[in-house]
């Protein structure tokens with residue numbers, strides 16, 4: 221157990237939403253509260269990943285501060301964890317370059333995330349895929365290698381993420397073993413993926429898509445800092461169906477209603493979706509949506525209160541201190557691995 225090293229990251233592209241929270245962030249806090257003191261816990265604000273899409277400089281800086289405040293508000297303890305900004309630890313980018321020299325292009329080409337960020341689905345015809353890729357940037361294509369570097373540089377054993385990242389973790393393991401084989405040294409550790417029970421929370425406006433920070437419609441996601449009224453308004457606008465009779469859980473036939481049932485269940489740390497559905501089956505659609513909104517609000521109230529305190533102007537010095545300390549600890553851990561990697565490579 222003393223070798224446990226947990227790493228995960230989140231993009232500073234807006235306040236985290238309920239999908240980020242149930243799929244990843246809540247698990248980070250759970251790990252913090254339940255792992256042995258010897259376990260190393262590292263959580264990264266991945267600004268280098270954020271710039272794979274156009275960002276406005278002032279807004280990006282603001283969002284990094286807000287994200288740090290959110291991570292503290294949900295209960296991450298900077299005395300226990302290393303919380304840092306990716307771009308402040310250059311060893312991540314350096315290792316990325318080295319790994320780029322062992323990462324197979326063909327494998328990267330099969331990653332689906334960069335395609336979905338271009339608005340091309342994975343089962344798309346080749347022509348449409350080609351034309352979308354023509355204007356796309358190298359960073360969007362190669363960021364899974366940066367992600368591999370982020371993870372491997374901290375000798376990570378466990379990576380708590382949502383399901384959308386499972387494919388990248390698989391690639392990370394392949395790159396690590398390919399590096400170890402190429403340089404005949406067991407330097408890079410192969411990490412395990414930890415999926416939370418809420419692997420994939422869906423959009424409130426399009427239950428075929430995952431809830432995402434980057435979707436155009438802000439009503440498609442619940443932000444951790446949304447007011448109680450905003451949560452009710454978004455839930456009321458959530459896309460469901462007009463199937464008459466009792467509410468039922470059926471992801472295929474009733475994806476909108478079922479997504480809300482899953483959210484309600486996950487908030488209560490339950491996975492018996494059918495039972496949860498039975499408990500609300502007699503409610504009208506409107507009363508059901510209000511019920512889900514109430515459950516979300518009750519859960520998020522302490523997070524919001526904490527966030528307001530932490531983000532206050534009078535508290536900025538504390539946030540700066542936390543970011544500096546995180547950077548210092550992350551550099552120490554990353555530079556150690558990078559030195560060994562360079563030694564093996566001969567640079």
Ligand code: ADP
Nearest residue numbers: 231239240243244381382420421430431432433
């Ligand atoms: P986003 O895709 O919303 O920009 P990030 O890429 O910053 O979010 O991902 C941060 C973490 O949240 C990752 O572990 C990711 O797997 C998880 N995550 C993102 N969206 C969802 C979702 N809809 N359901 C479950 N987990 C999610």
Ligand code: NA
Nearest residue numbers: 333384385432
């Ligand atoms: Na994502």
